[in-house]
Amino acid sequence: MGSKRDKRKKSKRADEHKQRRPAKVSVPTMAAPYAGRAVPLERLDATRWRVPKTGPMNVDGVVYADEALLPSLQSDRSLEQVANVATLPGIVGHSLAMPDIHWGYGFPIGGVAAFDPAHGGVVSPGGVGYDINCGVRFLASDLELGAVQAKLPELTEQLFFAIPAGVGSKRKDLRVGEDDLDALMEQGLGWAVRQGLATPHDRDHVEENGRIEGADPSQVSERAKQRGFPQLGTLGSGNHFAEIGVVEELYDEAAGAAFGLHAGQITLMIHSGSRGLGHQVCTDSLSHMLFASAEYDIPLVDRQLCCAPIASREAKSYLAAMAAAANFAFVNRQVMAHYAREVFERLFGATLTTVYDVCHNIAKLEEHPVDGERKRLLVHRKGATRA
Amino acid sequence: MFFDHTGDFGADLAAPTREALYEEVARALIDLVTDAPESVREAETRELTAEGVDPSDLLVALGNELLFALEVGWLAARIEIEELDETSLRATAHGEAFDPERHPIARPAKAVTHHGAEVREQDGGWVGRLIFDL
Numbered sequence: 171m172g173s174k175r176d177k178r179k180k181s182k183r184a185d186e187h188k189q190r191r192p193a194k195v196s197v198p199t200m201a202a203p204y205a206g207r208a209v210p211l212e213r214l215d216a217t218r219w220r221v222p223k224t225g226p227m228n229v230d231g232v233v234y235a236d237e238a239l240l241p242s243l244q245s246d247r248s249l250e251q252v253a254n255v256a257t258l259p260g261i262v263g264h265s266l267a268m269p270d271i272h273w274g275y276g277f278p279i280g281g282v283a284a285f286d287p288a289h290g291g292v293v294s295p296g297g298v299g300y301d302i303n304c305g306v307r308f309l310a311s312d313l314e315l316g317a318v319q320a321k322l323p324e325l326t327e328q329l330f331f332a333i334p335a336g337v338g339s340k341r342k343d344l345r346v347g348e349d350d351l352d353a354l355m356e357q358g359l360g361w362a363v364r365q366g367l368a369t370p371h372d373r374d375h376v377e378e379n380g381r382i383e384g385a386d387p388s389q390v391s392e393r394a395k396q397r398g399f400p401q402l403g404t405l406g407s408g409n410h411f412a413e414i415g416v417v418e419e420l421y422d423e424a425a426g427a428a429f430g431l432h433a434g435q436i437t438l439m440i441h442s443g444s445r446g447l448g449h450q451v452c453t454d455s456l457s458h459m460l461f462a463s464a465e466y467d468i469p470l471v472d473r474q475l476c477c478a479p480i481a482s483r484e485a486k487s488y489l490a491a492m493a494a495a496a497n498f499a500f501v502n503r504q505v506m507a508h509y510a511r512e513v514f515e516r517l518f519g520a521t522l523t524t525v526y527d528v529c530h531n532i533a534k535l536e537e538h539p540v541d542g543e544r545k546r547l548l549v550h551r552k553g554a555t556r557a
Numbered sequence: 558m559f560f561d562h563t564g565d566f567g568a569d570l571a572a573p574t575r576e577a578l579y580e581e582v583a584r585a586l587i588d589l590v591t592d593a594p595e596s597v598r599e600a601e602t603r604e605l606t607a608e609g610v611d612p613s614d615l616l617v618a619l620g621n622e623l624l625f626a627l628e629v630g631w632l633a634a635r636i637e638i639e640e641l642d643e644t645s646l647r648a649t650a651h652g653e654a655f656d657p658e659r660h661p662i663a664r665p666a667k668a669v670t671h672h673g674a675e676v677r678e679q680d681g682g683w684v685g686r687l688i689f690d691l
Contacts, residue, residue: 275672
């Protein structure tokens with residue numbers, strides 16, 4: 171420490187740092203439509219409420235809720251956020267809020283918004299969230315409650331190994347090289363099927379068949395890959411979970427039967443996402459999008475809503491990285507399902523069949539009718555699933 | 558000082574100087590993620606740089622730098638700001654490799670958000686705010 175050589179090195183780095191110094195950028199901002207005042211809710215029908223368009227809002231907000239849910243909706247600032255999303259350029263229809271919305275940052279959790287690429291519509295990484303393609307995999311076994319009850323402690327213990335959880339957890343059983351990372355981000359569950367980690371049935375019962383189109387791993391930073399790769403096939407922390415369940419009652423026998431479900435059946439549910447890989451993709455893109463908001467002169471009521479027009483290079487880069495992270499998440503849940511399946515086989519000689527797998531943090535191009543015309547829209551869903 | 562935000566954690570920072578305010582980010586992160594911040598030893602130093610479009614974005618960027626270090630296995634107990642302007646900083650971080658045996662992680666954070674992030678001068682000192690996504 172403190173040798174001349176060290177000092178030289180240090181001052182060289184300091185010089186380099188000075189040369190790299192970026193210029194200050196003025197990010198355009200504006201006041202939130204309902205800043206500092208209560209957000210009015212106008213009743214539309216038994217389960218829908220209107221947040222009236224005011225100030226910079228381009229459309230109304232619409233909240234799905236019954237009367238019993240109102241106090242919880244009004245207990246935090248999520249309704250303000252519904253109004254804030256309505257200020258984004260090119261938003262189509264309404265800024266939507268699902269019944270379980272709560273306060274997020276930028277978008278509310280449980281928020282849905284569609285944007286028209288042909289009319290200045292934007293992509294906002296904050297509208298997808300940090301955990302890109304956070305979602306739920308639901309699997310049904312061919313076991314009844316009675317058959318597992320005696321072995322529940324053993325089942326739980328083995329599932330802890332099959333589905334590593336918590337900080338720093340890694341899997342030792344997964345033989346995936348770093349070279350595979352690009353392939354799995356590009357191909358999603360198609361990759362997993364070829365590796366023997368998924369069955370074609372799994373793939374066919376996952377949203378988008380486990381592959382969001384347009385993924386480009388070269389748009390995913392080295393940092394994101396470094397964070398995410400060791401975490402492939404792990405659950406994570408926070409509100410993520412794996413849960414052994416039992417079907418208590420079927421409200422709709424026909425629908426239940428179509429999904430292969432019956433009362434008394436043992437199930438497994440896995441809630442997880444794209445781990446550190448997706449978190450880093452979001453973090454990286456938000457700093458680019460702040461620049462983009464200044465470049466395209468999009469005034470923001472909240473910086474977490476920073477965005478860029480769908481046709482811009484910033485948006486294309488984000489959507490390609492987001493799709494790669496989403497495919498990583500599909501494979502992540504699949505790997506955990508695969509090893510859980512081995513546990514059910516080993517302990518009970520039982521099968522675990524994928525019922526469905528759906529994501530709730532994503533932006534997708536979808537066709538929807540708008541004023542009698544079918545339009546291709548970029549739909550952001552944050553903490554919300556496609557029906 | 559921490560404040561509640563759904564599924565997240567907010568930190569209000571205060572310091573006598575602008576440099577010290579940025580140094581507080583390391584303390585906030587370590588106080589947030591582990592219940593035993595004193596368990597992190599100053600065994601090694603690392604250089605750290607961050608850039609942002611303006612001072613509050615720079616605060617977020619610094620938080621995300623520290624979080625990235627943690628995610629890939631290194632914990633900063635303390636940082637010293639060597640150079641700071643409105644859009645960039647260079648700091649020396651003192652810390653050690655993450656050891657799950659000695660560093661119990663209570664609230665792992667995914668990211669530092671831009672929502673509500675701010676840096677401003679107040680009563681002759683500096684205050685800042687960051688919201689961590691948990």
